[in-house]
Amino acid sequence: MSDRYAVYDRLKFDYPAERVLRMTFDRPQTFNSVDAETHTQMTDVWRDIDRDPNVNAVIVTGAGKAFSAGGDFGLIESLTGNFDQVMATWKEAKDLVYNIINCNKPIISAINGPAAGAGLVVGILADISIAGKKAKIVDGHPRLGVAAGDVAPIIWPLLCGMAKAKYYLLTCRAISGEEADRIGLVSMCVEDEVLQDTAIEIASELANGAQSAIRWTKYSLNNWLRQAGPIFDTSTALEMLGFMGEDVKEGVASHREKRKPNFRKDCPI
Template sequence: MILKYEDFQFLLFEHRANGVLVVTINRPEKLNAANDRMLFEYAEVWNTVKHDAATRVVVITGAGRAFSAGGDLNGDLAKLGHVEPIVQMGENALNIVYNMIHLDKVIISAINGPAAGAGLALALTADISLIAEDAKITDAHSKIGVASGDHALMLWPLFCGLPKAKLYLLTANQLDGREAERIGLVSECMPRDALMPRALALADQLALGPQRAIRWTKRCLNHWVRQAAPIFDLSVAYEGLNFMEPDASEGLHAFVEKRAPRFPSAPPVPPAPTVD
């Protein structure tokens, strides 16, 4: 069943001239971190847009000072070791990315602040990604003891090359907007106050262009991404398996408790024996 715009709890919609739809992720008190309902909405909104004849181009951004700071890890603690909620989480991850890829209408992300996890998947799966210079992004999966499963193993090597993808996905180090643009991970970087004007100007340009030509161009370009789909499916499966392991339990608890993790798979290395 296709959701109506009024059915969404955590997404706000502004219908602008020329068929431009602005979608705002709206849980600012939690930095727009995604709970289970939000993950469902992140996936289903693209089906709603697909069937909305009045919408030509989508701009997605976040309310407040964040785009979407990943998943709500307090809720993820309850999923540890339980198959069904982990499988559903994986299905949502797949649906978010695939629904965006398969939507022929153009999606522009205006990354106004921190983005991680499923929020970063939204931000970077968009066809044109614009980011504020000081916005911080990270794929932090490895910091909580799970494989990167939201989007990055499929998309980052295509965007910024394998060496940079390995650097940032294995370490889970943060990037700011300037670095993300420098390595080719996003389309453009700019001062925060220029972000939405640029996004809306691009949206108007695309919305007033030849719609079938633009949409079919997107469809063809996304065959580059579709070729990497087996990588994505495998990464989501591995992430789910990791949620059954002790490292994920330690990583999630450490994050919530604001302490350094002590992963069972990486015990402290004893000091080397001294040589007389």
């Protein structure tokens, strides 16, 4: 294992095939939830992957029964009402998305089980996304009391259309792997027992293909996302603004107490 990945102790790395790097969210005891340090590491790692001459393709997956449960409550509560922390997280959230978009290596996500929040950013933004049938995809930002930020507003409408994107992002309804495949939110859905093998097969094919052609194709296609940068920047800023309000406190409390939230009914906008 290259020393360049030794600093990323919240992530696990291995090489399942020649010139294929697999990165695994490795907090199975919390369904691979993302704390502050994990968020920083999953933001920064893409620059090292981009510069790694020994890697031609990347697989991203989760340890245990989940891909990633998203930001943990400790991270969310550290943001609430904390202007400096919100600003730092806004920058990091932008860097995460742009670092993935600009990474020159093709990224394949193997979405096993629940996928939400910051982890879902990687899963959906991957160049080829493969969901197992037990995958459960959900963007739950409004249910938490903040606007849907991360990467959803710039890529969900491209993948599954505006009507489906609005339906799922406004209602926070979960999407199965098969339904995500049907509406075009992921590249494909496979049986759970062949998920990793399918990801390795595709990654190996890309790792052994014409590298300049593959990387330039990715770069060109990602200009659809780059030109939508202002949409992303605005959505993420509005998400961060929500952490300065009261609804997010009720959102977190309702999650902890496993009840329906009681958000304020009036809104000044």
